[in-house]
Amino acid sequence: MSKQGVVPDDFSQPFWDAANEERLVIQNCLECNRLQHPPAETCRDCGAGDSFEWKPMSGRGTIYNYGVVHDCPVRLLQEDQPFNLAVIMLDDDPGIQMFSHLPGVPVDDVPVGAAVEVIFEPTANGQLVPEWRVIDD
Amino acid sequence: MTTPTAPDAMYRNDEGLGIWEHRGKVAAYGVGHGPTSRRWDGRPETCVGAITIQALRKAIADAGVAPEQIDGLVVVPVTTTGAFWEEGKPLPMDVIESFNQTDDPLDGVAKLSAEWLLANMPELTNVQFTMYGPGCMSNALNVAAQAVGDGLTHTCLVVKSWHNFEGRYYQSGANVEDALPGTAAITRLWGGPASYGTALQFAEYCRKYGKTHEMMAPFMENSRRNGLMFPEGYWAQHRPEELGREDYLAARWIAKPANLFDNDIPIMMSGAYLFSTAERAGDMKQKPVYILNHASSNARPRSLTPTLDEVEAETARTARKIYEGAGITADDLSFENMYDGFSLFHQFHLEGLGYRGIKFGEALDFYQTDISIEGPNPVSPSGGNVGSGRSRVWMHTDCIQQLQGRAGPRQVTGVEPEVAVSGGPMPLGGNFTVWSASPD
Ligand SMILES: [Zn+2]
Numbered sequence: 001m002s003k004q005g006v007v008p009d010d011f012s013q014p015f016w017d018a019a020n021e022e023r024l025v026i027q028n029c030l031e032c033n034r035l036q037h038p039p040a041e042t043c044r045d046c047g048a049g050d051s052f053e054w055k056p057m058s059g060r061g062t063i064y065n066y067g068v069v070h071d072c073p074v075r076l077l078q079e080d081q082p083f084n085l086a087v088i089m090l091d092d093d094p095g096i097q098m099f100s101h102l103p104g105v106p107v108d109d110v111p112v113g114a115a116v117e118v119i120f121e122p123t124a125n126g127q128l129v130p131e132w133r134v135i136d137d
Numbered sequence: 138m139t140t141p142t143a144p145d146a147m148y149r150n151d152e153g154l155g156i157w158e159h160r161g162k163v164a165a166y167g168v169g170h171g172p173t174s175r176r177w178d179g180r181p182e183t184c185v186g187a188i189t190i191q192a193l194r195k196a197i198a199d200a201g202v203a204p205e206q207i208d209g210l211v212v213v214p215v216t217t218t219g220a221f222w223e224e225g226k227p228l229p230m231d232v233i234e235s236f237n238q239t240d241d242p243l244d245g246v247a248k249l250s251a252e253w254l255l256a257n258m259p260e261l262t263n264v265q266f267t268m269y270g271p272g273c274m275s276n277a278l279n280v281a282a283q284a285v286g287d288g289l290t291h292t293c294l295v296v297k298s299w300h301n302f303e304g305r306y307y308q309s310g311a312n313v314e315d316a317l318p319g320t321a322a323i324t325r326l327w328g329g330p331a332s333y334g335t336a337l338q339f340a341e342y343c344r345k346y347g348k349t350h351e352m353m354a355p356f357m358e359n360s361r362r363n364g365l366m367f368p369e370g371y372w373a374q375h376r377p378e379e380l381g382r383e384d385y386l387a388a389r390w391i392a393k394p395a396n397l398f399d400n401d402i403p404i405m406m407s408g409a410y411l412f413s414t415a416e417r418a419g420d421m422k423q424k425p426v427y428i429l430n431h432a433s434s435n436a437r438p439r440s441l442t443p444t445l446d447e448v449e450a451e452t453a454r455t456a457r458k459i460y461e462g463a464g465i466t467a468d469d470l471s472f473e474n475m476y477d478g479f480s481l482f483h484q485f486h487l488e489g490l491g492y493r494g495i496k497f498g499e500a501l502d503f504y505q506t507d508i509s510i511e512g513p514n515p516v517s518p519s520g521g522n523v524g525s526g527r528s529r530v531w532m533h534t535d536c537i538q539q540l541q542g543r544a545g546p547r548q549v550t551g552v553e554p555e556v557a558v559s560g561g562p563m564p565l566g567g568n569f570t571v572w573s574a575s576p577d
Contacts, residue, residue, distance in 0.1 A: 003326040005316030012319030037440050038324045044437065064444075067329070067336040068393040073307040074328035076315070082390070085329055087337060087442060097440040099327040108393065112344065125316055129326060 001080045001101050005125025014054040015039070019128045022120045025054035026096060035093045059118035060091040061098070061132060066110040076124065082107050088116055088132050100132035140212070140251040140267040143280040148433040148568065149462055152454065157430040157462040159286025161576030164418065164425035165537045167200025167411035169193060170369035173526060174405045176301045181235035185216050185300035185405060186245025190258055192407035193294055200411040201422025202292060204260035207411075209290025210267045211281040212251045213274060213297040219306030219331070220403065222247045247300055254296075266290040273297065273529040274408060275476075275560045275568035279431040281412050282570065291413060297530055298407035306403060307331065324441060329392065332479045334442045336395035338564075339481040341445040343394070346498035350394045354382040356504045357398060357480060360517050363510060364524015366547040369534065371404045371526030380523075394481070401478035401522035408530035410537065415576055426540045429556070429571040430462035436565045448482075448564045449497050452489020455569065459490070459558055463571040467491040469556045472515035472539070472549055474532035475569075476561020478522030485564040487516070512551040518544070519559075532559035536572045 008016040018025040027039035031048035035055065042049040066086035072078050084105055090096045102110060103121070115135045120128040149157065171188030181187060197204055228242050236245055237256035244253040251267035266289050270277030274297035281295040307330075311317055317325055343349060361380035364372050372378065380398060388397040418425040436451045438444070443451075460466055467490060475486035484500030493514050495503050508516035519535030522528065536557040538544040548554075560569030 004314065004322070006319055006322040006326070007316050008319035012323060015323060016319050039320070065337050065341050067333050067340060067395070068390065069328060069330060069333065070390040070393060071330055072328040073312045073330055074325075075308070075313045077328040082393070085327055085333065085392075095439045097442060099324070099329070099441065101327060123316075123326065129322075 001083060001103070002076060003123045003129060004074065004076050005123050006127040006129065011041070012039070016127060018054065019120055019130055022128065024057045024059050024118045024130050026057055026090070028053050028055035035096050037096045037098065057090060057092050061088040061116050061118070062091070062094070063102070063110060063112050063114050063116055064089040064097065065112065066102070068108045084108070084110055086110055086132070098130065098132070103131055103133060105134060140269055142269045142271060147280050147283045149431055149458065150433045150435050152458055152461065154462060156464050159282070160429050160462070160464065161427045161573070162415050163282050163285045163412060163428045164415045165410050165412055165428065165572070166421040166423045166425060167196040167198070167202070168534055168537055169195025169197070169199055169409045170534070171298070171407035173369070173371040173374050175371070175375065176303055177405055179229065179232070181232045183405070184232055184246050185298050185407070186236060186249060186253060186257065188405060189249060189254065189296055189298045189407040189409070192298070192409040193254070193258065193296055196294060196409040196411045199423060202411065202420070205263050207261055207292050207294055208263050208265050209281070209284060209293030210251050210254065210261070210264050211270050211277045211284065211293060211295040212249055212254065212267070213271060213277045214249055214269050215271060216248055216298050216300045220300060220302045221309070222302070223309060249298055266293070273562055273568065274533055275529065275562070275570070278533060278570050279433065279568045282428045282431050285412050285414060292417070293412045294409060295412060296407065296409040299405055299528055301403045301405050332395040332400050333392040335479040335481050336392040337442055338445055338448055338485070340394055342498070345445060348501045351386060352501040352504060353480065354385050355508065356483065356516065357385045357523055358382060359508050360477065360480070360520045360523035362520070363518055363547055364520030366545065367520055367525050367531060367535070368545070370520070370524060370531060371402065371406065372524060395479060398523070399480045401527040404526035404528070406526065406528045406530070408528060408534055410533070424541045426537045427573045427576045429465065429573045430459060431568065431570050432458035432462055433568045434566055438565060443565050448485050449489070451565050452485050455567070456489045456491060459569050459571060465556060465571065467494070470558060471552045471555050472518050472557055474517060474519050474536050474557055474559035476521065476529060476532060476567065477517060478527055478529065478562065480523050482564055483517065483521070486561065489564070490558065510547060510549045510551070515549050515552060518547060518549055529562055532561070533570065535559070540572055540574045
């Protein structure tokens with residue numbers, strides 16, 4: 001599936017630079033040592049506003065949940081309908097979720113609870129984006 | 138006069154606040170609705186401002202007060218969640234010039250200010266207090282109830298309207314661009330429709346409790362049936378079609394397990410109420426419906442989308458706030474009128490309330506029993522958005538009309554209408570009102 005391209009802004013630049021190096025980083029508050037995703041200007045837990053790092057993740061996770069998108073508002077994705085849209089829980093912190101189209105998994109045949117690992121796929125303008133692949137035993 | 142947005146302090150967000158200080162001292166009297174339509178046809182007399190004026194005038198007449206007695210106006214300024222006037226599209230000057238204007242040419246067409254309404258309702262000569270309750274009617278009701286209780290206004294109109302234009306929700310703007318700005322892209326590249334988050338929660342719910350999407354059918358059927366008895370509603374006015382089990386289950390998926398009918402249909406509508414103090418009951422044409430409490434939820438998920446655990450924790454917390462401030466328990470509810478757009482989260486509200494003693498995971502089984510207005514356990518007697526289109530208003534109108542005994546063919550007959558609760562929208566993030574036929 002071809003996702004829309006990405007034009008990194010100042011705030012998101014480290015996330016996207018890491019993705020282009022095939023590394024997954026998540027915003028971490030240095031005040032309360034808590035991961036936060038989606039990233040924000042302030043910590044939603046302690047309120048700190050200026051002490052973040054982009055923390056490297058293990059790249060391992062679990063399929064927490066999914067739906068099947070049949071009527072997508074994003075034009076570029078409409079030709080791929082229907083498609084899986086899953087939520088991944090990170091092993092580093094199961095409270096942190098990421099979306100995935102689960103490349104390679106048949107539509108509506110998603111193994112909830114299965115282990116996944118991060119991979120990186122090019123978007124429409126070449127920017128790499130984190131995606132997730134089921135780990136074969 | 139510039140209208141302020143209601144301060145956070147007007148909402149009752151916390152547990153442990155005790156009985157609401159104005160419990161039973163504020164009442165709803167009048168109800169008014171403008172006509173519904175699927176989309177705006179471009180005429181001045183059908184624009185969102187025009188139908189709002191109609192709704193307000195009906196609410197005033199319904200309550201039987203003189204317009205000059207009204208001293209307050211609480212408005213929801215936003216009139217859509219997904220139908221926006223496209224940038225660069227020519228302004229409808231003939232429409233705009235049909236009304237007294239404010240600085241914003243789209244006022245009355247794609248949004249509503251209190252100033253626009255006052256400029257176009259010359260009979261409202263004595264409005265001293267205006268305030269915005271942004272979001273839903275549910276916000277505005279809480280703000281108006283608190284304002285009347287606090288003495289900021291004595292006789293107050295509260296109004297929420299919706300416009301809808303040609304085209305589909307969300308199929309423009311960033312969604313048709315070739316690239317997204319980096320911060321938005323972190324969460325938006327995957328293309329989940331609006332109902333996707335609710336679909337996820339419903340999917341988790343079904344897995345955890347062994348339920349199925351099919352089990353929603355009786356709720357959907359019941360909601361549309363109630364909606365068709367709501368003469369103010371879209372389906373009753375324009376498409377008087379039942380929603381049978383087969384029709385519901387055959388509908389195309391939007392974000393499976395959410396199908397077309399699980400997504401409420403966008404419409405144009407306006408709903409208005411007249412609130413005043415309980416003391417004024419003797420001056421009014423309609424019976425008072427006393428407000429026992431209002432409560433709010435402002436929880437947010439830890440990450441991208443609420444988990445079922447987060448949903449259940451928050452609906453339970455909301456229910457405790459609702460009951461605590463009203464001084465009631467679940468046993469006191471004659472019926473429930475919680476929000477249903479999307480339909481797949483109605484059961485979360487219901488279970489949080491513990492309506493008729495149901496616990497987490499039991500609502501879909503409850504839907505298989507008699508939930509009709511004739512039975513002992515009415516569910517969504519308004520029919521909600523499923524029954525009358527996207528407004529987030531029907532549940533409130535229905536509570537008022539049921540407790541006044543004038544819900545017409547929709548009137549509950551299996552229970553005595555004494556105490557009810559309505560509100561929403563989301564399990565995480567909503568506002569709720571407790572209504573009563575008696576002040577104590
Ligand atoms: Zn922090």
